[in-house]
Amino acid sequence: MQPNLHALNLQKAHQDFLSLECQAWDVYKICLKSMNLTENELWILLEIEENQTPLRQADIARNLYLPVQTVNSALTKLTSKGLIELVSLPNNRKSKGVCLTQKGKAEFLPYLAKIHAAEQSALATLTDQEIETMLQSIRRYVTALEKNLKEQFPAAS
Numbered sequence: 001m002q003p004n005l006h007a008l009n010l011q012k013a014h015q016d017f018l019s020l021e022c023q024a025w026d027v028y029k030i031c032l033k034s035m036n037l038t039e040n041e042l043w044i045l046l047e048i049e050e051n052q053t054p055l056r057q058a059d060i061a062r063n064l065y066l067p068v069q070t071v072n073s074a075l076t077k078l079t080s081k082g083l084i085e086l087v088s089l090p091n092n093r094k095s096k097g098v099c100l101t102q103k104g105k106a107e108f109l110p111y112l113a114k115i116h117a118a119e120q121s122a123l124a125t126l127t128d129q130e131i132e133t134m135l136q137s138i139r140r141y142v143t144a145l146e147k148n149l150k151e152q153f154p155a156a157s
Helices: 010-027 029-035 039-050 055-066 069-078 101-124 128-152
Strands: 084-089 091-099
Touching: 010 029, 029 039, 029 091, 029 101, 039 055, 039 069, 039 091, 039 101, 039 128, 055 091, 069 084
Parallel strands: none
Antiparallel strands: 084 091
16 A cells, blocks of 8 residues: 555545545436436436447446346336337347337437537536546546555455
8 A cells, every 4th residue: 555645535535536426427317207217227228329239138237237137127117118129139049139119219319419418518617628637537546446456356356
């Protein structure tokens, strides 16, 4: 462990960072009532749309860090709402891919455009330098955290 070279209380700074991270994710809950979706359904629809190719349930679960059963429950609800459908994947008889239906695209894509516009507008309140500094800082933090955790938990590497 490196000596403390900071005037800041690093434990409090880390708690503030985690709190801001949670707040950033919670902000998306603003959209949910209008969209008639649960939080997991929103994340799954975003994941499906952003990949633009049918994804397997296991891929969605891994990408979103959600349990497979949670994803399965949300997919069942999204299917019953007519927003997604399961399709055959080439060279894979065991798994089905998930994609938006025409109804899903018609209902969800306008909301997605609003979400992305809000994200871009929020980012535009920062200067280019602030954006670069934020991204560099978060990259350094994640890299250092990964390195430190691998040192502390070598069997997980």
